[in-house]
Amino acid sequence: MTALVVAAGYLLGAIPFGLVLTALMGGGDLRQIGSGNIGATNVLRTGRKGLAAATLLLDGAKGAVAVFLGEYIMPGYGGILGGVAAFIGHCYPVWLRFKGGKGVATMLGVTLALYWPAGLVFAIVWLGALGLSRISSVGGMSAALSAPIAALVLGRPELVQPLAAMAAILLWRHRANISRLAKGTEPRVGSSKKA
Secondary structure, eight states, X not given: OHHHHHHHHHHHHTOOHHHHHXXXXXXXXXXXXXXXXXXXXXXXXXXXXXXXXXXXXXXXXXXXXXXXXXXXXXXXXXXXXXXXXXXXXHHSOXXXXXXXXXXXXXXXXXXXXXXXXXXXXXXXXXXXXXXXXXXXXXXXXXXXXXXXXXXXXXXXXXXXXHHHHHXXXXXXXTHHHHHHHHHXXXXXXXXXXXX
């Protein structure tokens, strides 16, 4: 059962919605646009806000569905396994030679499905940090770090380790952004549609 939950979660997470939607709408290969990332932020750089919103929702939804499916197949711990597997699938999809997105939207979906109050904290911190800084990576990383802390404070210690693991992977996926932040060269949302 464990292998089934992990495989199902991973394959769900590995669906590159941003890449697929952009191609279907005639936007070309998203990997050749802006940062080359397959997530909603890079879709936004194409100038298609609706498409970026759809990518955000679908990337979050696949994380949530993986949690619910995992819990259905293996009650008790299946939700956590499925959600983490979906997050890893998004970041390292087999279809794209393991070069995926950075995982913010998918982690939000997983967190909401595992324990919605922690997911709500994630969303508030994400929007708050993004609104204050106008830098997408600052919002995403701040939100990811808030999730395990929220789980601990809100009395769900069993979620701290998996959420912290996802946050660590998410920070690693943002290492180039962290370098640019240190240099003061990280672009702000809406500042440019070019790479």
